Amino acid sequence: xxxxxxxxxxxxxxxxxxxxxxxxxxxxxxxxxxxxxxxxxxxxxxxxxxxxxxxxxxxxxxxxxxxxxxxxxxxxxxxxxxxxxxxxxxxxxxxxxxxxxxxxxxxxxxxxxxxxxxxxxxxxxxxxxxxxxxxxxxxxxxxxxxxxxxxxxxxxxxxxxxxxxxxxxxxxxxxxxxxxxxxxxxxxxx
Amino acid sequence: xxxxxxxxxxxxxxxxxxxxxxxxxxxxxxxxxxxxxxxxxxxxxxxxxxxxxxxxxxxxxxxxxxxxxxxxxxxxxxxxxxxxxxxxxxxxxxxxxxxxxxxxxxxxxxxxxxxxxxxxxxxxxxxxxxxxxxxxxxxxxxxxxxxxxxxxxxxxxxxxxxxxxxxxxxxxxxxxxxxxxxx
Ligand code: SF4
Numbered sequence: 465x466x467x468x469x470x471x472x473x474x475x476x477x478x479x480x481x482x483x484x485x486x487x488x489x490x491x492x493x494x495x496x497x498x499x500x501x502x503x504x505x506x507x508x509x510x511x512x513x514x515x516x517x518x519x520x521x522x523x524x525x526x527x528x529x530x531x532x533x534x535x536x537x538x539x540x541x542x543x544x545x546x547x548x549x550x551x552x553x554x555x556x557x558x559x560x561x562x563x564x565x566x567x568x569x570x571x572x573x574x575x576x577x578x579x580x581x582x583x584x585x586x587x588x589x590x591x592x593x594x595x596x597x598x599x600x601x602x603x604x605x606x607x608x609x610x611x612x613x614x615x616x617x618x619x620x621x622x623x624x625x626x627x628x629x630x631x632x633x634x635x636x637x638x639x640x641x642x643x644x645x646x647x648x649x650x651x652x653x654x
Numbered sequence: 655x656x657x658x659x660x661x662x663x664x665x666x667x668x669x670x671x672x673x674x675x676x677x678x679x680x681x682x683x684x685x686x687x688x689x690x691x692x693x694x695x696x697x698x699x700x701x702x703x704x705x706x707x708x709x710x711x712x713x714x715x716x717x718x719x720x721x722x723x724x725x726x727x728x729x730x731x732x733x734x735x736x737x738x739x740x741x742x743x744x745x746x747x748x749x750x751x752x753x754x755x756x757x758x759x760x761x762x763x764x765x766x767x768x769x770x771x772x773x774x775x776x777x778x779x780x781x782x783x784x785x786x787x788x789x790x791x792x793x794x795x796x797x798x799x800x801x802x803x804x805x806x807x808x809x810x811x812x813x814x815x816x817x818x819x820x821x822x823x824x825x826x827x828x829x830x831x832x833x834x835x836x837x
Binding site for chain 1: 738739741766767771774775776777778779782783
């Protein structure tokens, strides 16, 4: 089985799937069109293509640079420079790189026999990010999804215990979102 | 000869084979050379702490022998990045250690948050949670620096007085302990 065959198999059997314009490195990367396609694609990968190892679940917040209090802006003007550099608006071309208000979810599947790797990507809105959980198919999804929930606020529907896993209980909000504003607590600098 | 080594601590009685000292000095001398730290590392600084225990730097020659239980430890070396989620367990372990107990904040992270000063998850200094006796700067401090920190702590121990404050150390909840060892 080659990576081209894997890619064409997924594209043929998952409706609305397309090859991602910007693949993760040079791995086969599939962009799903809606959250309900995720279990179909994951089941296909696990049961028919032999990708029985869920390596990673994570997300990317593509909102552009936001200045929040206490944190540096994306480009700090160089002191004493004749002219401060302008903030970049759209740093790179292509639908997968431009800044836009979406959360880009990412799943990585591995096939331990053929040593192949497949990435699934899915964009969800930043306002109400919700996707089906993969805990039924891959028990390893449990903590990974809790981490993605904790840091990005993505709700995984069907997850048995979707609670914070890394940040302390008193921390408000999801710290890896670009517009996260930190509420100072007793452990921060005065 | 022991008298040459501790002229201010011990005095010989003329003509006799008796050494005179004060209770404070005697107890402090014992404490000074049996600082037992808790085996406890939080991040990269702990690697330098392990090096200090190992044979090239040999912490044992100062009487510094790591103990696996807070009940047997005198010293807590906060070696590494101190995250907010760790604050409650560290406070609990600190209170499980018997008095007199000492704390060394090792590395920039433990002193003030260090490279993670702007992070949402890191405590900006161990002294926001427990009292600290000696601060060692560096990222990470070399084992020599840690040994120097322990030697500074030994000097501090020699200034402790049994009579004042009931115990030996300041009963501070957090912050920096008086560098003059006032209590
Ligand atoms: S001070 Fe530097 S070496 Fe020490 S824990 Fe922090 S980052 Fe690591």
